[in-house]
Amino acid sequence: MKYQTHKTDILILGSGGAGLFAALHVKKAAPDLQVTIAVKGLVGKCGCTRMVQGGYNVALGAGDSVERHFMDTIHGGKWLPHQDMAMKLCETAIIRVQELENELGCFFDRNSDGSLHHKAFAGQTFDRTVHKGDLTGIEIISRLMEQVRAMPLQMLEEYRALALIPNQAGDSITAVLMVDMRSGEFHLVRTKSVLLATGGGPTMYRYHTPSGEKSMDGLSMALRVGLKLRDMEMVQFHPTGLLAGLDTRMTGTVLEEGLRGAGGYLLNDQGVRFMLDYDPAAERATRDIVSRAIYAEMRKGNTSPHGGVYISMSHLGADNVKRQFSGMVRRCADCGFDLAGGQVEVVPTAHYFMGGVVVEPDTRCELTGLYVAGEDAGGAHGANRLGGNGVANSTVFGGIAGDVMAADIAGVNHWQDPDMSRVEVEIERAMLPFQKSAGNINAIRTRLMDIMWDDVGILRTGERLHRGLEKLASLKSELLDTGLANDNRVFNLSWHDWLNLQSLIDVSEVVASAALSRENSLGAHFREDYTSIGSLDNSYFTVATRMRDEIEINKSPVVFSIVKPGESLIDDDSFVDSNRERSQ
Amino acid sequence: MSVWRGDANAGELQHFQVPQQENQTILDLVTWIQRETEPGLAYRFSCRVGMCGSCAMMINGIPRWACRTHVQKVVQGNQVTIEPLRNMPVIRDLVCDMSEFFAKWKQAEGQFRGGKSRYDAVEQLKPDTPKRRAANAAIECINCGICYSACDVVSWNKSYLGPAALNRAWSLLNDERDQHSLLRLKAVASDAGCHNCHSHQSCTQYCPNELNPTGAIAGLKRMAAVAALRGDI
Numbered sequence: 001m002k003y004q005t006h007k008t009d010i011l012i013l014g015s016g017g018a019g020l021f022a023a024l025h026v027k028k029a030a031p032d033l034q035v036t037i038a039v040k041g042l043v044g045k046c047g048c049t050r051m052v053q054g055g056y057n058v059a060l061g062a063g064d065s066v067e068r069h070f071m072d073t074i075h076g077g078k079w080l081p082h083q084d085m086a087m088k089l090c091e092t093a094i095i096r097v098q099e100l101e102n103e104l105g106c107f108f109d110r111n112s113d114g115s116l117h118h119k120a121f122a123g124q125t126f127d128r129t130v131h132k133g134d135l136t137g138i139e140i141i142s143r144l145m146e147q148v149r150a151m152p153l154q155m156l157e158e159y160r161a162l163a164l165i166p167n168q169a170g171d172s173i174t175a176v177l178m179v180d181m182r183s184g185e186f187h188l189v190r191t192k193s194v195l196l197a198t199g200g201g202p203t204m205y206r207y208h209t210p211s212g213e214k215s216m217d218g219l220s221m222a223l224r225v226g227l228k229l230r231d232m233e234m235v236q237f238h239p240t241g242l243l244a245g246l247d248t249r250m251t252g253t254v255l256e257e258g259l260r261g262a263g264g265y266l267l268n269d270q271g272v273r274f275m276l277d278y279d280p281a282a283e284r285a286t287r288d289i290v291s292r293a294i295y296a297e298m299r300k301g302n303t304s305p306h307g308g309v310y311i312s313m314s315h316l317g318a319d320n321v322k323r324q325f326s327g328m329v330r331r332c333a334d335c336g337f338d339l340a341g342g343q344v345e346v347v348p349t350a351h352y353f354m355g356g357v358v359v360e361p362d363t364r365c366e367l368t369g370l371y372v373a374g375e376d377a378g379g380a381h382g383a384n385r386l387g388g389n390g391v392a393n394s395t396v397f398g399g400i401a402g403d404v405m406a407a408d409i410a411g412v413n414h415w416q417d418p419d420m421s422r423v424e425v426e427i428e429r430a431m432l433p434f435q436k437s438a439g440n441i442n443a444i445r446t447r448l449m450d451i452m453w454d455d456v457g458i459l460r461t462g463e464r465l466h467r468g469l470e471k472l473a474s475l476k477s478e479l480l481d482t483g484l485a486n487d488n489r490v491f492n493l494s495w496h497d498w499l500n501l502q503s504l505i506d507v508s509e510v511v512a513s514a515a516l517s518r519e520n521s522l523g524a525h526f527r528e529d530y531t532s533i534g535s536l537d538n539s540y541f542t543v544a545t546r547m548r549d550e551i552e553i554n555k556s557p558v559v560f561s562i563v564k565p566g567e568s569l570i571d572d573d574s575f576v577d578s579n580r581e582r583s584q
Numbered sequence: 585m586s587v588w589r590g591d592a593n594a595g596e597l598q599h600f601q602v603p604q605q606e607n608q609t610i611l612d613l614v615t616w617i618q619r620e621t622e623p624g625l626a627y628r629f630s631c632r633v634g635m636c637g638s639c640a641m642m643i644n645g646i647p648r649w650a651c652r653t654h655v656q657k658v659v660q661g662n663q664v665t666i667e668p669l670r671n672m673p674v675i676r677d678l679v680c681d682m683s684e685f686f687a688k689w690k691q692a693e694g695q696f697r698g699g700k701s702r703y704d705a706v707e708q709l710k711p712d713t714p715k716r717r718a719a720n721a722a723i724e725c726i727n728c729g730i731c732y733s734a735c736d737v738v739s740w741n742k743s744y745l746g747p748a749a750l751n752r753a754w755s756l757l758n759d760e761r762d763q764h765s766l767l768r769l770k771a772v773a774s775d776a777g778c779h780n781c782h783s784h785q786s787c788t789q790y791c792p793n794e795l796n797p798t799g800a801i802a803g804l805k806r807m808a809a810v811a812a813l814r815g816d817i
Contacts (some may be wrong), residue, residue: 045636046631097706098701102704102706112710147696247608250633283645331652334654336656491619
């Protein structure tokens with residue numbers, strides 16, 4: 001199979017907050033470097049940074065501190081976060097928000113005196129979330145995108161990364177194999193360093209929030225070059241995804257957190273406020289608690305017509321709801337639902353991967369020349385991510401990656417040779433569905449989503465996880481035998497659906513294996529057969545690798561490099577109860 | 585359902601029977617066709633909820649987001665026709681090339697140039713000054729290309745910057761932190777700029793976010809006239 005070859009000093013995979021910040025920082029540090037951004041959709045328009053509703057956690061308010069932000073992050077993450085990463089996140093968020101405002105032109109909401117407005121967000125002991133209404137992500141990514149599009153760099157839009165290509169020794173990155181989705185042609189982009197910033201996105205679950213092109217390609221590629229993935233059992237579910245049936249893409253999209261914070265009710269099919277049976281904070285409990293409660297209620301069969309529950313806002317006054325949540329009300333209305341005055345069906349929906357590649361706080365990883373930032377990187381959030389720490393994570397570490405990459409390749413003049421046998425293998429892998437007889441790819445997608453939802457979902461048991469792993473293995477071989485009806489590679493979405501499924505199944509196996517190995521219930525991971533959180537002092541994180549199709553899970557002790565369980569950097573009583581909840 | 589199929593050279597409408605359902609958007613119909621009957625159908629989408637502006641297309645002749653257009657709102661006698669956005673080159677089927685649209689954004693100096701750095705504190709700025717209100721009123725553009733596609737002037741005059749880029753320039757010219765006003769005013773007052781607008785208001789009529797690019801362009805015309813009288817540009 002033929003392919004074209006290009007060269008670029010730095011290749012950035014992904015154009016969310018991490019990818020675009022990396023591009024800006026490389027160009028600022030070293031304007032002469034050739035930078036290429038490659039992305040599955042259009043630069044700045046696909047991906048999930050744009051979809052951030054809540055805001056950006058930053059300790060800029062009077063009385064707040066980096067230490068307090070850090071402690072909230074550690075408590076939220078159930079003592080599992082990589083503490084040096086979490087500290088870097090909280091420290092650098094300050095500079096990054098100032099950069100967004102002063103250099104990129106974001107304008108976050110102000111108080112009437114002109115100071116930054118900080119809103120309250122669940123699980124934090126201080127009001128520290130800066131925001132632009134309820135559409136913070138659009139402001140951040142639009143401003144980033146217009147800066148990057150004005151710079152002298154190369155954009156490969158609608159280019160899909162297929163594989164990271166190391167050198168023959170397997171210890172350095174040398175190139176990335178890609179396919180130009182518009183032409184279907186293969187490209188080998190040779191490079192001195194690569195940023196993996198494709199974003200996570202648990203779209204293997206029946207209900208999910210991320211954008212449609214998200215399919216865990218980044219972590220799947222990382223697995224295939226032998227990189228370690230940590231915390232892969234930690235999948236965050238958002239409690240209120242819109243539920244409108246399985247045949248519509250609007251199902252699973254987020255109805256924002258603030259609806260519950262403002263006093264919205266969750267009701268079962270009999271109109272009962274069931275949350276009171278599960279947690280004293282009722283609807284205002286944290287995402288994981290509310291998600292589990294809704295799922296439990298669904299299992300009891302107390303469900304709405306599409307199998308979920310209802311969110312109801314009308315007791316707060318329809319006009320009031322319309323004013324406070326205009327974007328959400330309008331979105332529901334466009335889809336045929338009355339959020340302000342009626343009831344809307346909702347279901348927990350897979351939202352975010354806390355897990356990812358094992359990295360250093362400076363974004364380096366085990367493969368020389370490869371850097372990882374954003375949702376592809378694990379460690380900063382531990383067992384649960386605070387709302388508002390997601391966009392902070394991608395923008396903070398994206399910028400750091402840009403700085404570090406520019407410094408690391410200064411003076412590197414040689415281009416390492418790619419392992420050409422891998423290039424051949426990977427092209428063959430991508431072309432496989434054109435060699436097989438046509439089958440029903442969508443049926444495989446549906447089954448994957450059912451397996452993950454039913455057996456590797458919100459409430460887990462060893463038995464179901466075993467069953468899930470068996471089903472995933474047979475689904476994987478079925479996919480490899482299922483071909484495409486159409487052999488034209490030009491903008492062939494069905495081919496990409498097939499490739500997406502391969503990445504998703506790869507990563508799903510890791511999620512299920514990690515979940516099976518963790519025999520306790522911590523943060524987002526809940527085992528009905530092991531409900532204790534286990535000993536925090538002996539906390540460990542799971543580390544997954546894959547060798548010749550076998551997944552291996554090891555346990556690695558958490559290093560309490562800054563603070564130990566029972567200690568605090570903050571000298572007051574805010575941290576007495578780590579599950580304490582504050583909501584807007 | 586009639587769907588335009590083709591590429592930059594040629595194309596035609598192709599007809600499909602699709603099942604009607606209670607909760608169904610145009611994006612769902614297109615997805616159904618690709619999954620169930622015509623796996624080669626090309627379309628672009630990402631967020632599914634009107635935040636990314638990737639899925640805009642002509643729906644019964646009007647530019648709309650596919651993801652937020654409920655079928656029941658647009659169906660005419662059990663029939664819907666969808667085509668790629670106007671005023672942009674087609675890549676394949678419903679997918680357009682947006683590179684010229686974004687090149688014009690840059691040409692209109694549609695990016696912030698501030699005077700402070702990441703090491704300075706965030707500026708204390710009251711949210712209710714007339715300038716800040718004007719900047720804010722124009723800010724929630726998601727660059728979906730609907731206004732650009734709706735604009736007749738763009739279709740007559742290929743060099744015209746178009747409503748989205750000019751709307752962004754207007755927002756920036758009202759941003760008190762920006763240091764680039766003169767250069768931007770020159771860019772938008774150029775031959776390709778604001779003076780081409782005939783105030784047909786299609787951009788404002790069809791903007792799904794209810795922005796008012798026509799008003800923004802009128803503001804630019806006034807600003808450019810004042811600057812020209814003063815001899816600034």
